[in-house]
Amino acid sequence: xxxxxxxxxxxxxxxxxxxxxxxxxxxxxxxxxxxxxxxxxxxxxxxxxxxxxxxxxxxxxxxxxxxxxxxxxxxxxxxxxxxxxxxxxxxxxxxxxxxxxxxxxxxxxxxxxxxxxxxxxxxxxxxxxxxxxxxxxxxxxxxxxxxxxxxxxxxxxxxxxxxxxxxxxxxxxxxxxxxxxxxxxxxxxxx
Amino acid sequence: xxxxxxxxxxxxxxxxxxxxxxxxxxxxxxxxxxxxxxxxxxxxxxxxxxxxxxxxxxxxxxxxxxxxxxxxxxxxxxxxxxxxxxxxxxxxxxxxxxxxxxxxxxxxxxxxxxxxxxxxxxxxxxxxxxxxxxxxxxxxxxxxxxxxxxxxxxxxxxxxxxxxxxxxxxxxxxxxxxxxxxxxxxxxxxxxxxxxxxxxxxxxxxxxxxxxxxxxxxxxxxxxxxxxxxxxxxxxxxxxxxxxxxxxxxxxxx
Numbered sequence: 001x002x003x004x005x006x007x008x009x010x011x012x013x014x015x016x017x018x019x020x021x022x023x024x025x026x027x028x029x030x031x032x033x034x035x036x037x038x039x040x041x042x043x044x045x046x047x048x049x050x051x052x053x054x055x056x057x058x059x060x061x062x063x064x065x066x067x068x069x070x071x072x073x074x075x076x077x078x079x080x081x082x083x084x085x086x087x088x089x090x091x092x093x094x095x096x097x098x099x100x101x102x103x104x105x106x107x108x109x110x111x112x113x114x115x116x117x118x119x120x121x122x123x124x125x126x127x128x129x130x131x132x133x134x135x136x137x138x139x140x141x142x143x144x145x146x147x148x149x150x151x152x153x154x155x156x157x158x159x160x161x162x163x164x165x166x167x168x169x170x171x172x173x174x175x176x177x178x179x180x181x182x183x184x185x186x187x188x189x190x191x
Numbered sequence: 192x193x194x195x196x197x198x199x200x201x202x203x204x205x206x207x208x209x210x211x212x213x214x215x216x217x218x219x220x221x222x223x224x225x226x227x228x229x230x231x232x233x234x235x236x237x238x239x240x241x242x243x244x245x246x247x248x249x250x251x252x253x254x255x256x257x258x259x260x261x262x263x264x265x266x267x268x269x270x271x272x273x274x275x276x277x278x279x280x281x282x283x284x285x286x287x288x289x290x291x292x293x294x295x296x297x298x299x300x301x302x303x304x305x306x307x308x309x310x311x312x313x314x315x316x317x318x319x320x321x322x323x324x325x326x327x328x329x330x331x332x333x334x335x336x337x338x339x340x341x342x343x344x345x346x347x348x349x350x351x352x353x354x355x356x357x358x359x360x361x362x363x364x365x366x367x368x369x370x371x372x373x374x375x376x377x378x379x380x381x382x383x384x385x386x387x388x389x390x391x392x393x394x395x396x397x398x399x400x401x402x403x404x405x406x407x408x409x410x411x412x413x414x415x416x417x418x419x420x421x422x423x424x425x426x427x428x429x430x431x432x433x434x435x436x437x438x439x440x441x442x443x444x445x
Contacts, residue, residue, distance in 0.1 A: 005380065015327055029277035029292035031286040031301050035417035042347040042411040106349060112368040121369040162362055165351030171409075 047155035048058070048168045056178040057144040057185060062086065067183025070108045070176060071116065077104035106171055108180060113163070117188040125162055133187050147181045218445075221389075231311070231387035231441035234394040238312030241305060244438050246290050252313065260275045267317040268438055269324055271428070273331040280335035282398070282421055284310045286302050307394050310387035315440040322382065322432035324425065336429065339422025348410035354401075354423075357408070368396055379436030381428030386442030394441065 065084035073079040076089030083089055090102045115122035116129040136142040149156055152167035166172050172180075201278045220285070244247055250405055253260045256274070271282045277289055284306050288298045326336040334339055346353040357367060363374040384397035395403075398415045405412045 026289050026293060030277065030281065030288035030298070031416045032279060032421075033414040033417050034283065035413035035419045038411050038413055039342070039345065039347065039419065044346040044348075044351040109368070123366045123368050125365045125367055125372075125415075126232050162356050162359075165346075169349050171349040184283050 014163070044165060045158065045168050048153050049156050050152045050167060050174075052145045052148040053174060056148060058178075059183045059186065060182065061184045063179045064186045066176070067179035067181070067186075070172075070180055071110045071183055072119070073107040074109040074112075075104040075106045078109065082172050090186075108164075108166065108172075110180070116184075129184055131189075133185050134189075144181060144185060147184055148177060151180050151184075152177050211286055217251070219390075229406035229441055229443050230392075231385070231394045231443070234387075235311045235315050235385075235441055238305075238310070241309050242312055243285075245296060246287070246294060249316065251290065252286075255293070256286070263380045264317045264320050266325055267313060268320040268322050270314070271335065271425050273329050279418075280331050280421055282310070282416065282424060283313050284396075285416060285421075287313070301414075302399070304394070306343055307385060307396050307399070310393055311394060311441055314385065314438065318440055319437050320401045321435055322428055324432055326380065326425070326429065328391075332425065335418070335422045336425050337422075338418060339424070339426030342419045342423050343426055348405075348408060350409050352408045352410065353403065357404075374429035375427055376434040376436070379431045379434065380438075381424070381431035382436040382438045383431075383440070383442030383444075385440055386444045388444050390445055395444075397427065401427075436438055 039107070062085060066087045067081070069083050069087055075090075076083070079089060088105055091105050092100050094105050095101050110116075110126075111119045111122050113123040113126035114129045115124065116132075122128075137144070150163075153162040153165050154161040156164065166180075167174065167177050196269075228284075249260055253263045256263075258266045258424060260305070267283065270286075271280050273280045274286065277285065281289075284301050287306065287309055288301070288375075291298050296379070299309070324332070326332055337344060343354040346356065357372055358375055360374070363372055363377075365372055380400075381397065384400055385394055386400075387393070388395045388400075396415075398420045400417070401420065402412050404410075
């Protein structure tokens with residue numbers, strides 16, 4: 001009898017201490033990974049004004065073709081057909097582990113928000129860019145430098161824009177912005 | 192198990208949406224058919240079995256949360272919420288992990304399909320309830336809401352976009368490539384995930400859905416269960432709460 005009570009007391013003590021330990025442990029019992037550093041590194045830089053390089057926007061078939069391809073496609077993995085000369089579907093990037101990985105090259109997917117000549121499933125978040133040359137450039141409402149800056153960083157013209165930022169984020173090179181601008185302002189009426 | 196009742200308005204808008212939208216007539220027919228028989232029902236059921244076998248079911252859950260079984264649905268409708276003994280504002284999935292650890296079981300990963308199923312089951316206990324999130328209940332939930340709202344509005348990634356770029360009031364309903372932009376409150380997003388995602392043929396949770404938008408828009412994809420993700424869930428859930436959208440799990444999405 002005496003022994004039984006002792007055992008019971010011991011068992012109760014054991015149970016309460018374990019549950020006490022557990023209770024203290026529960027603040028670490030679940031996963032809550034840190035994301036703040038990932039976000040910190042990913043932040044968008046301040047609105048940036050760019051100077052359009054000389055000979056940037058031009059009536060050059062190769063440049064316009066690249067601009068067109070970037071405009072209508074999301075990335076190299078999803079793009080159909082062969083990209084024009086000077087543009088690739090995949091780029092090689094060195095990972096943290098030092099291994100070289102093939103990554104789909106990102107394109108503009110401008111068509112997600114804009115309609116334009118030949119657009120398939122164009123969105124309407126941005127203005128329709130059909131007939132852009134005639135409506136905006138020939139009429140002198142816009143010039144090439146405006147188009148270049150708009151694509152590079154639209155926030156300079158409109159701080160509250162819904163449009164994507166393309167050069168400040170380094171998603172594209174200056175040359176690629178020139179290609180896009182050349183395509184937007186090109187005369188597509190004869191095509 | 193309670194079945195999801197989809198708002199008539201959504202069906203009508205799907206049925207009348209023009210050519211430019213991604214849903215074809217065949218898709219719409221399939222959608223209607225699936226409404227009657229949501230493929231995710233079996234995952235929710237599986238989640239219920241896992242909870243029962245692995246953790247002791249609703250009774251154990253209610254006990255862990257310090258509420259009666261009767262109070263459980265309303266209490267669940269308040270998630271994500273601050274749980275004192277866990278020291279943070281947490282999601283249902285994190286509560287389940289803590290229960291597993293307390294019972295000496297192996298912790299299921301937050302992104303594990305089994306966890307998605309269990310989470311869906313537990314949230315479905317609150318079906319037909321409206322959210323009961325009180326962002327002024329304590330400083331922790333207030334901070335979580337604020338962090339969620341901030342995360343929602345922070346522009347980042349390769350295209351300099353934030354969630355708000357595509358989900359602000361002024362552009363709702365406009366078309367992004369064939370997809371009309373949803374009003375997250377009106378769509379009851381917080382109240383209808385976990386959902387069966389037809390285009391992915393699987394059960395997805397709200398935080399997993401956030402990751403989808405991040406990936407598509409080139410925002411660095413942040414991990415499920417992080418403070419920012421829980422905050423986003425709080426924020427997006429309150430949008431559904433403001434519109435008085437009842438919880439209906441599992442949802443059914445394009």
